[in-house]
Amino acid sequence: MPRxxxxxxxGWWCDDASEYAFVGFSYETSSCQSYAQMRSDFMDAKHSFNARYIRIYGACDDDGYWDQIxxxxxxxxxxxxxxxxxxxxxxxSYIGRRDQxxxxxxxxxxxxxVVRLVQFGSEPLFDYVLPVNELMSEVVRAQQILGGPNIAIDVTISELAYGYQAQQDSGAYDLFDIxxxxxxxxxxxxxxxASSASNSWHDLRNxxxxxxQHGGGKKIYWDQNGWPSTHYPGVEPNSPDAVANVPNEQAYFQLLESKCTYLKSVRGGGVGWFFHIYSDSQEPGYGYYGMDGNPKFTPFQPSLFC
Structure with missing residues (x-):
C-alpha cells in the first residue's frame, strides 16, 4: 500500500473474475480487539494464508472503532x-452502527x-430484523451515499437462501434487483x-x-461459510446424523478445494469463499484457531486460483 x-x-480493485476460490476469513469484533491484536491477526491472515479480505462479523460500538479497522x-x-x-x-441499535x-x-x-463492500446484516431476512421494504431502503440509501466515483463501495445483504425463501411473499426476491x-x-x-462434511456438496449446490436462478448473474461470495468442530447449546443441527468434529471441519474446506474448477466457472465471476471464522474465541466451533490459539488442523493452504 502507498504511504x-x-x-x-x-484500476485499484482486481476484477471480480479473479476471486473464485479462497478469499479470506470472517473476523468478529465484539471483543473490541486492540489495534495491535487486530494488526497481528490481519497480518497472519494475509501472510500465512494469502487472504485478500477480512469479513467483519459482530460489532464493537466504541467511538472511532471503524476507523481503527x-x-x-x-x-x-x-x-x-x-x-x-x-x-x-x-x-x-443498528442505526448508530450504520451511522458510525x-x-x-x-x-x-x-x-x-480497503473496503470492497458493505453488508446490511448477517441473515437479516432469516432474523426478520426489518420489514423487507425498510431493508431495501437501507440498502438503497447506502448505495446513494457510497456510490460516487470517489468512494464506489458496493452494498448488499449477507443471507441464507432460506432467508430469501421464507420472506418471498414479503418481496424478498426484489432485493436481488437492488x-x-x-x-x-x-x-x-x-x-x-446433513451427515458428514464430505457429503455436503449436494446441499451446497442446491x-x-x-x-x-434468482441473482441475475451477479458476483457471489460465500461469506458465512463453514462446518463446526463441535456441537454447542443453542445452535443445534437439524439432522441427527450431522457430525461436528475437527476432521469434518477440515473435510469441509477440502471439499471446497476439490470444487475449485466448478466454482471458477460460475457465472458472474465465480464464487469466492471465506472461512467462517478466524478463531474459536470469536465463535466457538467455527474457527481455524482453537481456544488455545493453535490451529485445529494442518495443513490449511487454500488455493487462490485453479
Whole structure:
C-alpha cells in the first residue's frame, strides 16, 4: 500500500473474475480487539494464508472503532467486507452502527481503498430484523451515499437462501434487483439431511442454484461459510446424523478445494469463499484457531486460483 492513499480508484480493485476460490476469513469484533491484536491477526491472515479480505462479523460500538479497522487493514494491505450488525435483540441499535460505519467510509481517506463492500446484516431476512421494504431502503440509501466515483463501495445483504425463501411473499426476491454482489451463507451442517462434511456438496449446490436462478448473474461470495468442530447449546443441527468434529471441519474446506474448477466457472465471476471464522474465541466451533490459539488442523493452504 502507498504511504498516502491514492487520489483515484481507477484500476485499484482486481476484477471480480479473479476471486473464485479462497478469499479470506470472517473476523468478529465484539471483543473490541486492540489495534495491535487486530494488526497481528490481519497480518497472519494475509501472510500465512494469502487472504485478500477480512469479513467483519459482530460489532464493537466504541467511538472511532471503524476507523481503527480501516487503518489496520490499510497498514496490513488487506481488503474488508464491512458489516452493519443488527444483533439479536430486535432493537434499533443498528442505526448508530450504520451511522458510525458510513461516517468512517465517507471521511477516512483510506476507506475506499480497503473496503470492497458493505453488508446490511448477517441473515437479516432469516432474523426478520426489518420489514423487507425498510431493508431495501437501507440498502438503497447506502448505495446513494457510497456510490460516487470517489468512494464506489458496493452494498448488499449477507443471507441464507432460506432467508430469501421464507420472506418471498414479503418481496424478498426484489432485493436481488437492488443489491450489488450476492453475499451468501453456506452452512450445510444445518441442512435437514446433513451427515458428514464430505457429503455436503449436494446441499451446497442446491443453495447455490437458488442464487444462480434468482441473482441475475451477479458476483457471489460465500461469506458465512463453514462446518463446526463441535456441537454447542443453542445452535443445534437439524439432522441427527450431522457430525461436528475437527476432521469434518477440515473435510469441509477440502471439499471446497476439490470444487475449485466448478466454482471458477460460475457465472458472474465465480464464487469466492471465506472461512467462517478466524478463531474459536470469536465463535466457538467455527474457527481455524482453537481456544488455545493453535490451529485445529494442518495443513490449511487454500488455493487462490485453479
Amino acid at each position: 498516502s492513499p491514492p487520489v483515484a480508484l481507477a 480501516v487503518n489496520v487493514a490499510y497498514e496490513v494491505g488487506i481488503g474488508l467486507h464491512a458489516l452493519v450488525w443488527f444483533g439479536f435483540n430486535g432493537d434499533s 460505519l458510513l461516517q468512517t467510509l465517507t471521511t477516512n481517506p483510506k476507506a475506499p481503498f 443489491i450489488d454482489p450476492i453475499n451468501q451463507h453456506q452452512l450445510p451442517y444445518f441442512a435437514q439431511d 443453495d447455490l442454484d437458488f442464487f444462480l
